[in-house]
Amino acid sequence: xxxxxxxxxxxxxxxxxxxxxxxxxxxxxxxxxxxxxxxxxxxxxxxxxxxxxxxxxxxxxxxxxxxxxxxxxxxxxxxxxxxxxxxxxxxxxxxxxxxxxxxxxxxxxxxxxxxxxxxxxxxxxxxxxxxxxxxxxxxxxxxxxxxxxxxxxxxxxxxxxxxxxxxxxxxxxxxxxxxxxxxxxxxxxxxxxxxxxxxxxxxxxxxxxxxxxxxxxxxxxxxxxxxxxxxxxxxxxxxxxxxxxxxxxxxxxxxxxxxxxxxxxxxxxxxxxxxxxxxxxxxxxxxxxxxxxxxxxxxxxxxxxxxxxxxxxxxxxxxxxxxxxxxxxxxxxxxxxxxxxxxxxxxxxxxxxxxxxxxxxxxxxxxxxxxxxxxxxxxxxxxxxxxxxxxxxxxxxxxxxxxxxxxxxxxxxxxxxxxxxxxxxxxxxxxxxxxxxxxxxxxxxx
Numbered sequence: 001x002x003x004x005x006x007x008x009x010x011x012x013x014x015x016x017x018x019x020x021x022x023x024x025x026x027x028x029x030x031x032x033x034x035x036x037x038x039x040x041x042x043x044x045x046x047x048x049x050x051x052x053x054x055x056x057x058x059x060x061x062x063x064x065x066x067x068x069x070x071x072x073x074x075x076x077x078x079x080x081x082x083x084x085x086x087x088x089x090x091x092x093x094x095x096x097x098x099x100x101x102x103x104x105x106x107x108x109x110x111x112x113x114x115x116x117x118x119x120x121x122x123x124x125x126x127x128x129x130x131x132x133x134x135x136x137x138x139x140x141x142x143x144x145x146x147x148x149x150x151x152x153x154x155x156x157x158x159x160x161x162x163x164x165x166x167x168x169x170x171x172x173x174x175x176x177x178x179x180x181x182x183x184x185x186x187x188x189x190x191x192x193x194x195x196x197x198x199x200x201x202x203x204x205x206x207x208x209x210x211x212x213x214x215x216x217x218x219x220x221x222x223x224x225x226x227x228x229x230x231x232x233x234x235x236x237x238x239x240x241x242x243x244x245x246x247x248x249x250x251x252x253x254x255x256x257x258x259x260x261x262x263x264x265x266x267x268x269x270x271x272x273x274x275x276x277x278x279x280x281x282x283x284x285x286x287x288x289x290x291x292x293x294x295x296x297x298x299x300x301x302x303x304x305x306x307x308x309x310x311x312x313x314x315x316x317x318x319x320x321x322x323x324x325x326x327x328x329x330x331x332x333x334x335x336x337x338x339x340x341x342x343x344x345x346x347x348x349x350x351x352x353x354x355x356x357x358x359x360x361x362x363x364x365x366x367x368x369x370x371x372x373x374x375x376x377x378x379x380x381x382x383x384x385x386x387x388x389x390x391x392x393x394x395x396x397x398x399x400x401x402x403x404x405x406x407x408x409x410x411x412x413x414x415x416x417x418x419x420x421x422x423x424x425x426x427x428x429x430x431x432x433x434x435x436x437x438x439x440x441x442x443x444x445x446x
Contacts, residue, residue: 014313018057042434047114086116122167167358200231329393
């Protein structure tokens with residue numbers, strides 16, 4: 001019998017909460033029972049809890065915690081294919097496979113993300129321009145449908161289910177197992193070079209020029225810079241290291257245990273912080289050889305980082321623009337943020353290679369620009385302005401990071417939505433899988 005426990009779950013940004021009955025099945029049979037027990041408010045899977053948006057929340061409904069579905073089932077060194085349950089996180093992959101000379105091809109910014117979450121959100125990283133998104137490396141999934149049936153879906157078998165589930169934010173069913181390819185690496189390290197960039201045009205131009213020469217490209221943007229310095233920042237250019245000599249020691253773990261008062265989020269103090277970070281890098285830049293953990297997951301050295309925006313939490317706005325409009329679109333977003341006097345510690349820019357294979361996959365050929373913003377009065381209006389800018393420039397918002405997008409904007413940004421709805425109606429006619437996001441975005445066909 002499924003053991004349901006009432007719990008309050010939240011987004012990583014701590015801006016949305018859900019009071020839900022939760023169960024943590026340990027095997028396929030228990031998962032089937034939990035899916036079958038869901039009621040009219042629906043059920044959704046919840047992995048590592050690192051989703052900024054409300055895709056894994058079901059307020060008043062039921063939530064399946066995948067933390068106990070965490071077994072690595074098989075690995076074939078000849079092909080690099082690993083089969084694991086959906087609750088396996090990237091910490092487990094890093095610890096198990098890097099010592100054997102293999103690494104995951106794509107990761108999120110934290111190792112706490114699960115494989116199931118990586119698939120359901122078709123995550124992309126600072127190497128998207130080189131290797132694409134997570135879904136490009138997935139061979140097949142085993143998906144538990146609302147009926148309790150488990151189907152295998154791939155590009156050759158049940159392709160419609162595969163494409164709907166990839167980036168489908170958990171609505172087609174609960175991912176039980178994932179088979180994906182690891183890549184061989186010469187050493188568990190990466191060589192990184194850091195350069196100061198003067199403004200948004202130089203940031204975009206430098207990233208574009210480095211697409212063919214560097215496997216990893218990631219720009220931290222000083223979100224408080226104005227005028228001629230708008231868009232200035234620090235660009236990280238990286239490649240896998242040929243060996244593990246002279247690897248820098250990992251940074252000390254510095255947990256954030258308190259929530260700063262709102263006064264510390266005053267624009268003047270945020271400007272002091274970002275200016276200090278920008279100027280802390282020598283004008284000539286610097287280089288470092290880092291272990292893959294610190295290289296991929298720098299924020300994991302600061303547990304509780306999501307507390308830095310205070311008690312009210314924060315929103316993440318993650319935009320993507322096609323290459324032909326990326327410069328104008330990103331400039332317009334930055335100008336909108338300046339006009340709204342919005343401040344942030346964290347804004348980033350990353351290049352994208354092209355579209356994902358999922359019907360609702362976020363990436364495209366172009367550039368992603370994302371910013372975290374404290375939750376405060378006026379943020380919803382600012383989000384609507386950015387939605388308009390994104391639509392005007394042919395872009396889209398990343399639903400894994402978003403908690404404010406409107407249904408009409410979502411429908412315009414994702415032209416394959418009707419096809420997704422057709423698959424969804426066939427797989428789950430009673431709409432057993434639901435979330436706060438699916439209701440907010442009116443994803444289920446009416």
